[in-house]
Amino acid sequence: MECHDRSFVIAVDLSFAGDDARFEAVDRTGTYAITEGYAAKCGYSVTVSPASGRAELRASYFSCHTDKRDDRAFAFRFNLLSRRDGDVVYGLNKTCVPSLKWSPREVSCELNYMEVSVDSGVSCAAGTKEDNRNVLRHAHGSSTSDWQVMFQRDEEQMEPMSLRDAEEQGYAFHLGGERLVFRTPYGQPDSFMAMVNGIPVEVVHATLVSRRRWSLIMVDLVATCSMHQGAYEDDGHVVFKTPEAPYPGPNVTRVGVSFDGGIFEDGGSGDVVTENDTVRIRIPLDAKGGLRKSFASGDLYEFYTFHVHLEQMFEDEDAETRLRLHRMLTTPLLPRPLFTQNRSVIEERLFQVYLGDVPQDVRLVLLRLNGREALYTNSCSVAAVAQPSRGHGYLLKVSFDDPAVTQRYQQVYGTVQYSLDINYTLSVLPENELYAYSVSVTALAGPSPPVLNAVCSESGISFDADHWAFDFLWSIGVGSDTLTPELAARRGYKMSNQSHKLQLDVPLHSRGFRYEEITLERFLGTFEILVKERQTGAVEKAVTKTCPFVTSELIVCSTDGRMTVVADLSRITPSGAAPSTSNLLDTFCGPAEADDTRALFSFPLNSCRSKVKLHRGHVIYQNEIFYSGSEDADERFESDDPGTGSVIFTKRPAAGIGTAALRGPVTTTRAAPTTAAAMRSSATPARKRLGSNPAVRYVRVSKHGKPHTDVKKGANGYGWQRGRNGIDF
Known part of the structure; x- marks a missing residue:
C-alpha cells in the first residue's frame, strides 16, 4: 500500500490473492463492491496484470468513500476478498497526507474516468478574485440541492439538471472541504470527442450553477484528455501523443513522464519531444517499468504493456493548471522467434543443441527425441542456461550411443550417420498454454563399440x-x-x-x-x-x-613367481592352539597372517625348501605346512588339474596301515581377527601322514601375458608347475 501524489495504491500478488480477487470500499455506512461501473463513477481503477502477477487498485483522494479531512488528509478503508483458500477477507486501511501542494486547478485523466478539482483561488469568467472567493465560499456552504449542472457539447448548451439527476447518470460531485470536485466516466452522453492537432481527445465541459437570492454562481469545470491509444513502430518503440495544451492560450511550463507511477522525471526512460503543439513520447521496449507477456497461438508471440503517467503544467491569466494522465499502452502481438545452435562435439560423440531466446515466462515441460519421451540418464541431459538479455535457454546433451539416437551405417565410407529429431514442448505461464518447437540434427562419425x-x-x-x-x-x-x-x-x-x-x-x-x-x-x-x-x-x-x-581357503600363484596360500589348520592343531606357530618345509617360513583356525603364507616359489620336479617338460613346485605341536599330521598343497591347486590334509598312518584319500565339499566361514605370527625355531617338527580330508576351494590364475604352460599329473600326484618362461594355471 502506497500513498502517491494524488492517489492511494494497493497492489497484491495474484499468487496470494488468486485470480478472482475482489475489492470492497468501506465507510461508516457499510461496504460497497468495487465493480467496473462503480469504480469509474466513484474514482477507483482496478487492473489485473498476468504479466506482473499483480492486481492493483488505485483510489483518487476524492473517491466516494474516502474520509476527507479538510482536503488535507485522506483516510482509506478497503476489504480484499480472496477465494484462494476459501472465502477470506483482509482489511486494508491507510491514511495519506499529500506531500505535493494542490494546484488551483487539477485535471486527472485516469484509465476509466476524468476528474476535475478547483480551489477558492480559481477565477471565473467575470468579477474579481474576492468575488470569486465569495462565490466559492457560498458554494462550499451550500447543499447540493441548491446546485444545478449544465453540460456543453461543442458549442451546444444542454438543459440544466439537478446534481441528484446528474449523479443518477453516473456523474459525481464533491462540494465540501477546500476543493470542488467533478468526476465522470469516459463515454458519457454529455462528453464529446474532438481532434486536436490530429490527436483524438475526449472533452467534458460542466458548469455548476447556484441561484440564491440575488446571486448567480457559475463554476466551469472542463477536462480534456488525450485518447491516443499508442502506436508501435518497427524499430522497437511505442509512441504516445497528447496535445501540448488542452485549450489554446496557456503557457506550458513543464512536461514529466513516469512508467511506474512514482516521481515524475522529465523524459523518464523514454524520449519526450514537443513539436507542432504536440507532446510525443517514444518508449523503447526495454524501458524500465514496462511489462512483457508471452502468448502462444500456433506460434509464440509477445506483447509489452506500459503504464504511462504524464504530468503537464500550464499557466494562464487565471491560475496554474496541473494535468495528470494515466494510460496503459499495449503493443500488438509481436512474433517471438526462438533459435537453436548445433554445438555437437564429434570427437566426444556428443550431440549438444542449444535452444535460446526462451522468454522468462516460458518453461520447458516435455522433451521428445525421435518420437520418444526423453529419459534423463548419463547419456541424456538438459540444463537451463541464463541469458539475461533475452530470457533464458536450454542446453540438451545426448550421446551418440543413447538408445533414442537413430543410427545408419554407411558402408562405402565406413561411418555411421547419427540422427536426432528433437521436439520441445514449452508452456507459457501462468496460463499453461503449450507451444511446440522442433529441430533436427545429424552427425557423421565412426561406429561406436558396444557398452558393457x-x-x-x-x-x-x-x-x-x-x-x-x-x-x-x-x-x-x-x-x-x-x-x-x-x-x-x-x-x-x-x-x-x-x-x-x-x-x-x-x-x-x-x-x-x-x-x-x-x-x-x-x-x-x-x-x-x-x-x-x-x-x-x-x-x-x-x-x-x-x-x-x-576369503575361505585358496592358493594363488602370481606372475612374479610368488605363491600365496590360505589354509584351515584346525584339523592338525589341538584345541586352543595357535596356527601362527605353523611353518612350511623351511621352519623359518611362517605365516604372514593367522587367526584362530587359519594361516596365510606368501613366499617366492624358489624359497622355503619348495620341492622341484620335472614332469613332461614342466617344472613342478611342492611344499607342505606343518604344526610343531602335532606329531601326526601336516598339510600339503599341490596341483590337482592344469591351472588349479589344492590343500590336502594328511595324517601319518600306524605301522601296516595304508593311506586313504577322502574328498568332498568344504564349508567355509568368515575369518576371525588376525594375530601376529610367532618367531620360527630351527627345530624340525615331527611329520606323520594319514588319509587326506576334503579338498578346499580351487583358484585359477591367468598367466597375465606370460607364455602358456600346463600342469601334468606325475607319479606322486599333482604339483604346481613352472614352465621355462613363466607360471600358468
Whole structure:
C-alpha cells in the first residue's frame, strides 16, 4: 500500500490473492463492491496484470468513500476478498497526507474516468478574485440541492439538471472541504470527442450553477484528455501523443513522464519531444517499468504493456493548471522467434543443441527425441542456461550411443550417420498454454563399440550389454580368445545371448580371474572383457571389473613367481592352539597372517625348501605346512588339474596301515581377527601322514601375458608347475 501524489495504491500478488480477487470500499455506512461501473463513477481503477502477477487498485483522494479531512488528509478503508483458500477477507486501511501542494486547478485523466478539482483561488469568467472567493465560499456552504449542472457539447448548451439527476447518470460531485470536485466516466452522453492537432481527445465541459437570492454562481469545470491509444513502430518503440495544451492560450511550463507511477522525471526512460503543439513520447521496449507477456497461438508471440503517467503544467491569466494522465499502452502481438545452435562435439560423440531466446515466462515441460519421451540418464541431459538479455535457454546433451539416437551405417565410407529429431514442448505461464518447437540434427562419425555393464555378486562377476546396431563390426573376447558359447561352456562361464541382450556370468575362480590384496578377511578378484574390431582384431576398449570377496581357503600363484596360500589348520592343531606357530618345509617360513583356525603364507616359489620336479617338460613346485605341536599330521598343497591347486590334509598312518584319500565339499566361514605370527625355531617338527580330508576351494590364475604352460599329473600326484618362461594355471 502506497500513498502517491494524488492517489492511494494497493497492489497484491495474484499468487496470494488468486485470480478472482475482489475489492470492497468501506465507510461508516457499510461496504460497497468495487465493480467496473462503480469504480469509474466513484474514482477507483482496478487492473489485473498476468504479466506482473499483480492486481492493483488505485483510489483518487476524492473517491466516494474516502474520509476527507479538510482536503488535507485522506483516510482509506478497503476489504480484499480472496477465494484462494476459501472465502477470506483482509482489511486494508491507510491514511495519506499529500506531500505535493494542490494546484488551483487539477485535471486527472485516469484509465476509466476524468476528474476535475478547483480551489477558492480559481477565477471565473467575470468579477474579481474576492468575488470569486465569495462565490466559492457560498458554494462550499451550500447543499447540493441548491446546485444545478449544465453540460456543453461543442458549442451546444444542454438543459440544466439537478446534481441528484446528474449523479443518477453516473456523474459525481464533491462540494465540501477546500476543493470542488467533478468526476465522470469516459463515454458519457454529455462528453464529446474532438481532434486536436490530429490527436483524438475526449472533452467534458460542466458548469455548476447556484441561484440564491440575488446571486448567480457559475463554476466551469472542463477536462480534456488525450485518447491516443499508442502506436508501435518497427524499430522497437511505442509512441504516445497528447496535445501540448488542452485549450489554446496557456503557457506550458513543464512536461514529466513516469512508467511506474512514482516521481515524475522529465523524459523518464523514454524520449519526450514537443513539436507542432504536440507532446510525443517514444518508449523503447526495454524501458524500465514496462511489462512483457508471452502468448502462444500456433506460434509464440509477445506483447509489452506500459503504464504511462504524464504530468503537464500550464499557466494562464487565471491560475496554474496541473494535468495528470494515466494510460496503459499495449503493443500488438509481436512474433517471438526462438533459435537453436548445433554445438555437437564429434570427437566426444556428443550431440549438444542449444535452444535460446526462451522468454522468462516460458518453461520447458516435455522433451521428445525421435518420437520418444526423453529419459534423463548419463547419456541424456538438459540444463537451463541464463541469458539475461533475452530470457533464458536450454542446453540438451545426448550421446551418440543413447538408445533414442537413430543410427545408419554407411558402408562405402565406413561411418555411421547419427540422427536426432528433437521436439520441445514449452508452456507459457501462468496460463499453461503449450507451444511446440522442433529441430533436427545429424552427425557423421565412426561406429561406436558396444557398452558393457559389470556388477559384482557373491559368486563372481556378471557382464551384460544390449545388442547394438552394428554388432557385425565387433567381437568380444577374454584374453586372446573370442567369446563363443563353446568357450563359455569349456571354462564354466554362464552365457545367455538373447535377441536383445548378451549376459555373461563368470563364477569366481574361473579361468581369467586375477587376484590381489589377499588377506584372511578378503581378497580382490578382477576379470576383464575385451571389445575388438572383428576385421582387424584390434582391441577397441577393455571393460575391467574388480570385486571384493570373502576369503575361505585358496592358493594363488602370481606372475612374479610368488605363491600365496590360505589354509584351515584346525584339523592338525589341538584345541586352543595357535596356527601362527605353523611353518612350511623351511621352519623359518611362517605365516604372514593367522587367526584362530587359519594361516596365510606368501613366499617366492624358489624359497622355503619348495620341492622341484620335472614332469613332461614342466617344472613342478611342492611344499607342505606343518604344526610343531602335532606329531601326526601336516598339510600339503599341490596341483590337482592344469591351472588349479589344492590343500590336502594328511595324517601319518600306524605301522601296516595304508593311506586313504577322502574328498568332498568344504564349508567355509568368515575369518576371525588376525594375530601376529610367532618367531620360527630351527627345530624340525615331527611329520606323520594319514588319509587326506576334503579338498578346499580351487583358484585359477591367468598367466597375465606370460607364455602358456600346463600342469601334468606325475607319479606322486599333482604339483604346481613352472614352465621355462613363466607360471600358468
